[in-house]
Amino acid sequence: MFNYFNPTAICFGRGQFDSAHRRGELKGAEKVLLVTDGTAMRRFGYSDRLKENLSHCEVVEYDSVPANPDFECVRQGIDLARREGITVVVALGGGSSMDAGKAIAFLSPQSASLDDYLAGGAVGASVDRLGFVAIPTTSGTGSEVTPWASIWDRDKRKKYSLADERMFPDCAIVDPSLTLSLPPEITAATGLDALCHAVEAYWSLNSQPVSDFLAAGAIELVGNHLVGAYRDGDNIEHRDGMSLASLLAGLAFSNTKTTACHSISYPLTARFDIPHGIACALTLGAMLAFNGEALGARGDRLAGFLGCDDIESAVSSIGELLEKLNVSPRLRDYGIDKQDIDAILDDGFTPDRIGHNPRTITRGEMQSILEALH
Ligand SMILES: [Fe+2]
Secondary structure: OOOOOOOOEEEEOOOHHHHHHHOHHHOOOOEEEEEOOOHHHHHOOHHHHHHHHOOOOEEEEEOOOOOOOEHHHHHHHHHHHHHHOOOEEEEEEOHHHHHHHHHHHHHOOOOOOHHHHHHHOOOOOOOOOOEEEEEEOOOOOOHHHOOEEEEEEOOOOEEEEEEOHHHOOOEEEEOHHHHHHOOHHHHHHHHHHHHHHHHHHHHOOOOOHHHHHHHHHHHHHHHHHHHHHHHOOOOHHHHHHHHHHHHHHHHHHHHHOOOHHHHHHHHHHHHHOOOHHHHHHOOHHHHHHHHHHHHOHHHHHHHHHOOOOOHHHHHHHHHHHHHHOOOOOOHHHHOOOHHHHHHHHHHHOOHHHHOOOOOOOOHHHHHHHHHHHO
């Protein structure tokens, strides 16, 4: 017996971006808030293209989302949405813009503030959110089909999760041609995030047949396309493959949640500014080795999705992938000292995510893994 739930409508393929006005809540919208990170979206002309496309409605732009959206940006976006009488939020960008847009769409109609919500989830259950459409310009986060938003407290260097079924986007417009402009290092980091979502979804204690098929498809697509997209960013077939991989992985972990790799990644990003996907991938091989014996036949299948015969060679293949993407596997190369590991564990060894790991892991075992990676 299993349950799978995902209400987001998906519009996938090259050219979907220019049909945005006909998609989801954007069709017939009156006043739209466009949420972006500003510079990159303007540089590529994507914001202007979308505004032209949405000529049937009024578009207000909020273009100040930082990498890893913080409380301040969400508060500003909520104030703007309330002041302008926005009915639909469209987020255009990577995970940061989508998470910020999602939080703004969800919290704008609520009487509770962001701080109230994070303190205790004080949101009226009967109040709907604004319409929300997500348009990813990277291939990795999967935020366009998940019900969560990561919001970061810069002062405390901590990450918070907003989680609510009402935060699933109404519509995800996934146009691989938007990712042609991604630089190689972002292609690598976001692609590794997709791989971690898929692998963690597959081995999660919450896995089930639907998420398994989605995860398997995503892992194979990453194997076929990530290095190609990294080396030849203009290759649209590789971009198609990675956009689909990211989407499938997002659909998989939207129901399983993530596990140890993501859990321990958050302080690596918050304290040492390691890009999210790389922070997750640093422990992926070691966690695959650790989880291997608990996975049994599923471990062999997982190795097969990674193009390998057994767990041992799958672990090696993840190391080789990092090498091909010029990603160092060593914590010390990111400015982390051995004495920092205790604080990383304090913030990253969190029961809600660690608890989904297929093999019980103690803080001491995670400490040994991090020390070996140092
Ligand atoms: Fe992630």
